[in-house]
Amino acid sequence: MIPAATPPLDLVFAALADPTRRAILARLAAGEATVNELVTPTALSQPTVSKHLKVLERAGLVSRGREAQFRPVRLNAAPLAEADRWLGDYRRFFTESLDRLDTYVKELKRKEGRHASKRK
């Protein structure tokens, strides 16, 4: 079992649980952008995009420049990579354990069969 997520990871998961925010991240992966540049491809209003950006910012996934007029938005990759690793590991926990159990139980069965035939 993989250790429980720390609070920031909760925010990362919440931020990622929305297709618009994932689209924004995908756009930012190609390079920084201003809010207006993010409005165009998402076909959303500027206040809506800003709202989504706040959620991403709280999760540490994006950072915004100080310059008031342009405020370019930059992607911050670290928490996302961590979320992916964590999720990947937890998914693997169930499926791979059960796969390995399959292999192991076959071995137990074979051993048991051998003992049984020896006893005869």
Next chain:
Amino acid sequence: MPANANKASADRELVITRVYDAPARLLFQAWSKPEHLLKWFGPVGWPVTLCEVDFRKGGRWRMAMTGPGGQQNTPFGGEYLEIVPDQKIVFDNAFEDNPPKKMIMTITFEERDGRTTLTWHTLFMSPAMKDEYVGMGIEPGANSGLDQLTDVVAALKAAA
């Protein structure tokens, strides 16, 4: 399914089933003894390096795994709540550094014609806890949300 599993708890449950070409008795054994658990529990590359099991109702169990980095991870464990030989094992499970975040796991073994259906039922304390552990409320395996996440991460790595 535990007695408290009903529709109201569906949003905090995770159910995984698997069919094995082996009798229930062997699967039950594999779940009940450290010598066996050490051989299969945990994902590939994360061997169990601590395994203490007092296999009886009210007995405690404790395990830890060591990751590819070589460091032993936070131990986790709990108490056996119910044991029905060859049929059912119920235990709770939490990380030692976060004991209030518990899950109740119910493993059932149903044998038919020498084959056994194993059901691994996990009940989380809240839907939020399930989301945290399983990821956005989506079951392991094929799901578009996680695939998208993987794509985004791949794009990030490429851009870095």
